[in-house]
Amino acid sequence: MTTLHASAPVPALASLRRSVPVRVAWLIAGLGLLVVLAVASVAFGVADVSPADLVAGLSGDASSIEAAAVIKRMPRTVLAILVGASLALAGASMQAVTRNPLADPGILGVMSGAALAVVAGLAFFGIVDPYGQMGLAILGAAGAAIFVYLVGSLGRGGATPLKLALAGAATSAALASLVSAILLPRVDVMSTFRFWQIGGVGGAEWDRIAVVAPVLLIGALVVFATARGLNSLALGDDLAAGLGEHVARTRLISSAGAVVLCGAATAVAGPIAFVGLxxxxxxxxxxGPDHRWLLPLSAIGGAVLLLAADIVGRLVAKPEEIEVGIVTALIGAPLFIWIVRRQKVREL
Incomplete structure (x- = not known):
């Protein structure tokens, strides 16, 4: 049996060691950028506001049109932060659990499963209650995740990154077709969910945020609680088990947290792709790969990306808006191609 000496650490363990001051610096920088973008999100739009109107709006004074615009933009700003953080956190968890560089709620079909469940619930059962829709989205996301993993595990080599990506892409296409088949004959449902399908935060309301925020918090805490376990999984199942990690339990708990995050975020904002990738x-x-830092910084990064995409969508098409789901797709598609080429994904 090979003995591991301190002088010759396992490469994956050694890669976890990064300068704490550097990580703290990135954490502070990310939080600072998030604050700046949050302020810009409530300040810029169809009608830009002055600093005085911004202060008045943030304090709740709606005596002017500009200050009222600030108050109206606050829910969408908060929702963009919550959804962006949740999707990025879900993506980081899925990549760790599957050890798949292409894992993402959108690419693996999880988001499409959530969307199909919500649309089916509305069309066939008239479910418009936020709690009901959120529950359906989580169940749909879980069902799609299990299906994609089972399909990707078939054949020689098990669930390789390429097979999971292909299974996810095929499942996403099939589920999207089912969503269209449900919506097309139903004009009332189509008009309600036409923009939701694209993915956006423009229709944010405080009451829906109050419903989804606790669920997203629970999902985030579940994923954060598995950070050390995800570090062990990066060493491989055998070594992780040898270090005392319960591999199956860690995977199940982290995956459950990711599914809750993805399902709840999709229910409230629609399917927004590529953030988690x-x-x-x-x-x-x-x-570096230490999930004790990777997870919180991914949450901050996801919030930053979705806020920035929402601001860009409002500014480039004045007085109209481009939905945030379109902007993230335009950013994410070329980056996805770059990641595939960089990782040199292939059959094992």
Whole structure:
């Protein structure tokens, strides 16, 4: 049996060691950028506001049109932060659990499963209650995740990154077709969910945020609680088990947290792709693979990306808006191609 000496650490363990001051610096920088973008989100739009109107609006004074605009933009700003953080956190968890660089709620079909469940519930059962829709979205996300993993595990080599990506892409296409088949004959449902399907935060309301925020918090805490276990999984199942990690339990708990995050976020904002793919990759380049830092920084990065995409969508098409789901797709698609080429994904 090979003995591991302190002088010759396992490469994966050694890669977890990064300068704490550097990580703290990135954490502070990310939080600072998030604050700046949050202020810009309530300040810029169809009608830009002055600093005085911004202060008045943030204090609740709606005596002017500009200050009222600030108050109206606050829910969408908060929702963009919550949804962006949740999707990035879910993506980081899925990548760790599957050890798949292409894992993402959108690419693996999880988001499409949530969307199909919500649309089916509305069309066939008239479910419009936020709690009901959120529950359906979580169940749909879980069902799609299990199905994709089972399909990707078939054949020689098990669940390789390429097979999971292909299974997820095929499942997403099939589920999207089912959503269209449900919506097309139903004009009332189509008009209600036409913009929701694209993915956006423009229709944010405080009451819906109050419903979804506690669920997202629970999902985030579940994922954060598995950070050390995810570090062990990066060493491989055998070594992780040898270090005392319960591999199956860690995977199940972290996956459950990711499914809750993805389902709840999709229920309230629609399917927004690529956030969970590109943000964990970018953060991993900055702070390394230690999930104790990767997870919180991914959450901050996801919030930053979705806020920035929402601001860009409002500014480039004045006086109209481009939904945030379109902007993230335009950013994420080329980055997805770059990641595939960089990782040199292939059959094992």
């Amino acid at each position: 590109v943000i964990p990759h970018g953060v991993r380049m900055l702070v």
